[in-house]
Amino acid sequence: MVQAxxxxxxxxxxxxxxxxxxxxPVGLEQLRRLGVLYWKLDADKYENDPExxxxxxxxxxxxxxxxxxxxxxxxxxxxxxxxxEHLHLDDEIRYILDGSGYFDVRDKEDQWIRIFMEKGDxxxxxxxxxxxxxxxxxxYTKAMRLFVGEPVWTAYNRPADxxxxxxxxxxxxxxxx
Numbered sequence: 001m002v003q004a005x006x007x008x009x010x011x012x013x014x015x016x017x018x019x020x021x022x023x024x025p026v027g028l029e030q031l032r033r034l035g036v037l038y039w040k041l042d043a044d045k046y047e048n049d050p051e052x053x054x055x056x057x058x059x060x061x062x063x064x065x066x067x068x069x070x071x072x073x074x075x076x077x078x079x080x081x082x083x084x085e086h087l088h089l090d091d092e093i094r095y096i097l098d099g100s101g102y103f104d105v106r107d108k109e110d111q112w113i114r115i116f117m118e119k120g121d122x123x124x125x126x127x128x129x130x131x132x133x134x135x136x137x138x139x140y141t142k143a144m145r146l147f148v149g150e151p152v153w154t155a156y157n158r159p160a161d162x163x164x165x166x167x168x169x170x171x172x173x174x175x176x177x
Contacts, residue, residue, distance in 0.1 A: 035126035086155040093146035128169025
């Protein structure tokens with residue numbers, strides 16, 4: 001099952017867990033109230049997984065590709081790290097096929113929640129949520145990227161509150177309070 005927690009404020013390498021002591025765990029229900037959806041799938045059979053196909057059909061995830069995030073496989077690796085806080089105008093859907101990393105999302109009080117993602121974890125971050133991603137200390141993640149329709153890769157760094165997707169997300173948060 002997915003592990004998530006409120007991050008500490010310690011400076012340092014973002015690839016470290018940044019788990020405070022004492023810990024402040026976050027459950028799936030709290031993530032759902034932020035619009036974050038989670039599934040645990042069998043990544044060894046992603047090419048012919050009926051459960052993945054069902055999710056894709058139900059949620060209209062019609063486009064996909066696979067990205068390997070590591071120095072040896074990703075051109076301009078250092079430039080393409082995604083740790084800058086940003087949002088997208090569409091949902092961000094990622095399925096970890098191998099390796100691991102962290103998605104950080106903002107809660108309603110603007111605090112960081114860290115979601116540890118490893119092989120078999122699939123997550124949907126809603127359009128308009130501020131977030132960021134980093135590999136962990138293993139420096140390797142292989143992920144399937146899914147989209148509704150044609151892929152849109154544009155990230156809008158914070159502040160980006162003027163976008164309609166952000167306004168809709170803020171309204172969604174107010175309704176789940």
